[in-house]
Amino acid sequence: MQTRFSFGGDEHIFAEVGEAMSLEAFFKSLFVTNAVRDAKIKGVTEICPANASYQIKFDPDQIKPDDLLTELKRLDTGSEKSEPVIKTRIIEIPVLYNDPWTHETLMRFRERHQDPNGTDLEYAARINGLDGVDAFIKAHSSAPWFVSMVGFVAGLPFLYQMVERKRQLQAPKYLRPRTDTPKLTVGHGGCFSCIYSVRGAGGYQMFGITPMPIYDPNQKISYLRDFMCLFRPGDIVKWKPIDRVAYDAAVADVDAGRFAPIIRDVSFSLTEFNRDIDAYNRKLDGVLHGH
Amino acid sequence: MAIKVLKPGLATTVQDLGRPGYYHIGIPLSGGMDRHALAAANLLVGNPEGAAVLEAVFMGPELEFTEDATVAIAGAELPPKLDGEPRETWTSFKVRRGQILSFDFLKQGARGYIAVAGGIDVPVVLGSRSTYALGALGGFKGRKLEAGDELPVGKVAAAVKDGRTVTRDLRGQPAGMPTEVRAMPGLYWHRITEAAGNGFFSDTWKVAPEADRIGYRFKGGKSLEFVPREPPFGAGSDPSNITDACYPYGSIQVPGGTEPIVLHRDAVSGGGYFMVGTVIAADMDLIGQLQPNTPVRFVKVGMDQALAARKNRTELLGKLRTALA
Numbered sequence: 001m002q003t004r005f006s007f008g009g010d011e012h013i014f015a016e017v018g019e020a021m022s023l024e025a026f027f028k029s030l031f032v033t034n035a036v037r038d039a040k041i042k043g044v045t046e047i048c049p050a051n052a053s054y055q056i057k058f059d060p061d062q063i064k065p066d067d068l069l070t071e072l073k074r075l076d077t078g079s080e081k082s083e084p085v086i087k088t089r090i091i092e093i094p095v096l097y098n099d100p101w102t103h104e105t106l107m108r109f110r111e112r113h114q115d116p117n118g119t120d121l122e123y124a125a126r127i128n129g130l131d132g133v134d135a136f137i138k139a140h141s142s143a144p145w146f147v148s149m150v151g152f153v154a155g156l157p158f159l160y161q162m163v164e165r166k167r168q169l170q171a172p173k174y175l176r177p178r179t180d181t182p183k184l185t186v187g188h189g190g191c192f193s194c195i196y197s198v199r200g201a202g203g204y205q206m207f208g209i210t211p212m213p214i215y216d217p218n219q220k221i222s223y224l225r226d227f228m229c230l231f232r233p234g235d236i237v238k239w240k241p242i243d244r245v246a247y248d249a250a251v252a253d254v255d256a257g258r259f260a261p262i263i264r265d266v267s268f269s270l271t272e273f274n275r276d277i278d279a280y281n282r283k284l285d286g287v288l289h290g291h
Numbered sequence: 292m293a294i295k296v297l298k299p300g301l302a303t304t305v306q307d308l309g310r311p312g313y314y315h316i317g318i319p320l321s322g323g324m325d326r327h328a329l330a331a332a333n334l335l336v337g338n339p340e341g342a343a344v345l346e347a348v349f350m351g352p353e354l355e356f357t358e359d360a361t362v363a364i365a366g367a368e369l370p371p372k373l374d375g376e377p378r379e380t381w382t383s384f385k386v387r388r389g390q391i392l393s394f395d396f397l398k399q400g401a402r403g404y405i406a407v408a409g410g411i412d413v414p415v416v417l418g419s420r421s422t423y424a425l426g427a428l429g430g431f432k433g434r435k436l437e438a439g440d441e442l443p444v445g446k447v448a449a450a451v452k453d454g455r456t457v458t459r460d461l462r463g464q465p466a467g468m469p470t471e472v473r474a475m476p477g478l479y480w481h482r483i484t485e486a487a488g489n490g491f492f493s494d495t496w497k498v499a500p501e502a503d504r505i506g507y508r509f510k511g512g513k514s515l516e517f518v519p520r521e522p523p524f525g526a527g528s529d530p531s532n533i534t535d536a537c538y539p540y541g542s543i544q545v546p547g548g549t550e551p552i553v554l555h556r557d558a559v560s561g562g563g564y565f566m567v568g569t570v571i572a573a574d575m576d577l578i579g580q581l582q583p584n585t586p587v588r589f590v591k592v593g594m595d596q597a598l599a600a601r602k603n604r605t606e607l608l609g610k611l612r613t614a615l616a
Contacts, residue, residue: 009568012539012569019523021525051536061605065598152317154317165524191525228428229317231316
């Protein structure tokens with residue numbers, strides 16, 4: 001994989017590892033940005049890994065743009081020797097699929113959708129060749145997903161499905177973006193799912209909602225006291241479909257400060273994963289649920 | 292000491308020089324969109340140049356002071372009034388306890404910076420007092436001001452005289468029409484044809500009504516023609532789509548190839564639209580002072596010119612510091 005570099009004005013270097021999304025490109029972006037962080041290069045102010053690219057912001061008064069570019073190219077080439085293994089976390093995210101709030105919103109913006117007569121879930125099921133909404137929910141929630149980027153807005157994870165490419169769920173964005181999306185909506189656009197960390201504009205298809213906050217600027221929620229954003233690039237997410245009763249109970253637990261998300265440390269090897277994806281995902285499920 | 296907000300203006304927020312270090316999780320820099328004017332307002336009242344001020348856009352607030360204070364307004368030509376009496380912009384003046392600061396209609400520019408000696412003393416969040424409204428973070432309760440808010444003001448470090456001013460040559464405001472904004476082509480420049488690239492830099496664009504702290508949209512130029520391609524996996528089917536990537540500050544994305552958007556200090560940190568290049572850091576302040584409908588030309592520059600412009604801007608700030616020392 002040959003990385004393409006470009007200056008983004010006088011304060012950024014943009015590096016495209018791959019034009020297409022792949023776990024290989026994501027791992028490389030993660031490794032190079034880790035190496036840049038470890039190198040503690042003078043003048044570097046922001047280090048941002050993304051799905052299949054990364055971006056470094058710098059102060060050209062402290063380091064010459066060409067000097068930083070040379071250093072980045074060196075680190076980029078060097079990262080290819082790294083064994084693709086990361087120490088990370090697997091996090092269970094409960095989801096009420098087909099919930100009333102995203103349903104109300106998607107009906108309100110129906111004229112901006114490819115299929116004005118159906119719902120986002122019905123549409124996504126059909127274009128992915130699945131037999132109805134339940135089959136789609138099963139396909140969405142049975143395998144884990146990688147957090148391949150955090151951003152757009154504060155703490156929003158982009159998630160990449162950990163299955164063979166031919167099984168990956170895909171859906172276009174809305175024809176025209178909505179001006180409203182409920183907070184904590186589970187959305188999907190292209191090959192990426194996401195969780196909207198805040199209420200606002202959005203163009204992804206809407207599948208459900210999680211009761212579990214992932215961003216808390218006031219840092220009152222127990223598991224967000226150390227830092228206001230839950231997700232980091234490299235985290236692994238497993239969706240857990242829940243019903244309305246479980247959703248309401250979880251919301252009450254969050255409000256009462258009792259909600260304890262399931263988060264486990266795990267080591268992930270891309271080589272072993274690629275050898276037998278289903279077996280590896282079962283192993284990850286075992287780590288999550290302690291069996 | 293506090294300031295009571297009687298009328299909030301259109302979208303008045305607390306801003307300082309911003310919050311670097313969290314862009315990788317989607318929290319943008321924030322801070323004043325015209326940093327030079329923000330620094331000038333602070334220096335006029337004897338504050339450190341990065342103290343928190345109020346950034347008022349298009350329309351000023353109405354504020355009541357509970358104690359005597361020294362204030363200054365810099366940036367846009369947003370004429371201040373004290374108990375209805377006109378005061379000068381770019382000039383420090385005294386406000387007595389109980390007096391009301393209000394503003395006349397905007398004459399020029401877009402954003403006025405209201406500095407108060409002592410600085411607006413809202414809590415520091417992740418190293419900054421700046422408001423990031425989309426994330427409900429920082430500033431006054433994470434949002435724009437509302438009537439009835441009471442803003443705390445910090446202790447005055449060094450009292451200064453009133454009547455201090457900034458001469459016109461040190462203000463760094465946009466000059467002439469159309470406004471020229473310098474940009475370096477790059478990022479996904481190769482996605483458009485050569486003719487489209489030439490058109491982008493030769494057309495005159497106009498600031499669209501959708502212009503805010505997240506980004507400035509421009510319209511009126513020719514649509515950009517794309518180089519044909521097979522969409523890469525994960526990018527999406529539109530020719531303007533890319534596999535979601537980071538967006539530089541100042542980057543110029545063109546969704547659908549029609550209306551360019553320059554991301555500013557509350558930028559969304561990434562997304563799936565290609566970018567033709569990036570506005571140079573030295574010209575970002577100018578964008579913060581553009582009103583809707585202002586004609587704008589993007590001027591193509593290279594790194595050397597960008598760094599030279601940066602040096603000029605730094606020297607201007609140096610002269611401002613000396614003048615107000």
